[in-house]
Amino acid sequence: MVVFRVVLVEPEHEGNVGAVARSMGNFAFEDLVLVDPCTIGEEAFKRAKHAGHILERATVVGTVDEAVKGCSLVVGTTGIVTHGPKHYVRIPMSPRDLAARTAEHDGRIALLFGQEGLGLTQDELSRCDLLVHIPSDDAYPVLNLSHAVTIVIYELYLAEGHRTSRVPVSSEEERELLYKFFADLLEAIDYPDFRRENTEIMFRRMMGRAVPTKWEFYTIMGVIGDAAKLIDGRKKLPR
Amino acid sequence: MVVFRVVLVEPEHEGNVGAVARSMGNFAFEDLVLVDPCTIGEEAFKRAKHAGHILERATVVGTVDEAVKGCSLVVGTTGIVTHGPKHYVRIPMSPRDLAARTAEHDGRIALLFGQEGLGLTQDELSRCDLLVHIPSDDAYPVLNLSHAVTIVIYELYLAEGHRTSRVPVSSEEERELLYKFFADLLEAIDYPDFRRENTEIMFRRMMGRAVPTKWEFYTIMGVIGDAAKLIDGRKKLPR
Incomplete structure (x- = not known):
């Protein structure tokens, strides 16, 4: 079964955090993690209405790494889409595509939302396996934080009804190993x-969008690993 | 062409009205009508952010009848679905159905949203041509007002044919070349x-799901092609 974790990175306004909790209650989400948040007080609980329990049980951590620990996929959200084919870190899918592609997942998926007005940093975006952008008007594409969360989890909630077979997906450790093998191949x-860093991030993104199964990961890892080893073997041969 | 009017009936919190205006800006809606609203002041404009012009131009009226004047269809929203055959006014469609069904409509359609926590009254609901309900968890189906508006107009916006950024994707010929390179690498x-056929198909599927851009295709093709060539070079070396 897939479980989604909503991660708010350094939210500034407790009202937004409360509004997010309410939406999570509306769409049957429970796992809320706050990274270095503002103080969560009266206003947050007022806005959470009948979903105060989600706020109460929210986990507070200091870093994004802690927030996504144990997640098999890390999804970043971005309000701004940079055009041009080389902006690899900014080629996102829609929330509806995300819902469709994760429908058969088995594992925990982290949904990262950046600070109000700023969004996720380049570093945070680079860390994500795939990116989601909510289609919006070019004249004003930046949504309110709780609105953005609401749309993403609404789409995931709707897709929940259509989820059938569960295919095991690769773990975080497995994926990191694959990315390491790919870096070894570049070496x-x-x-x-x-060009190395860009190409590594591009590979991570492509794999993230493909949402590979465990079997696919091991297969592609085998091919890449063998190729790297064979080439290294050649280098060591005396000419 | 269809034009949508967002009608908020007796909204109590100006913050919500501002948040609705912002969402309207995000999804390219402009026509906002307020029926007997609370005072619209600083907090509303703060929440509207860069969509303050939508708030400024909002029409304030005293009754629902005035608000829907000139509209060819009046859509009511309801957070609660009462089951049973007699509750004919409470058999709603989803926002997505509404978007599909109004895609070819020509005229102005009013979208009515009731007061926070209360929703539209029985009288107001009776006056509507059709009802919309946002699918949500039975345990807590009542959404925040601006969240409800956001989801409905997001669905209508998507139906307009807007999509996430358009990035050139690889052609069929390019993809076939990549698959050939991958087969060469296996060789x-x-x-x-x-295992070769299965692995080739797996790679094809993964690339298909990732929908790589032209740039991504050429990059990955370069890596795979170089790897295959280097390994072949090794084979040709005398041992």
């Missing part, structure tokens, strides 16, 4: 240094 | 024959 083929 | 690493 083995003497990939240009200045 | 180069002496991949077991009996």
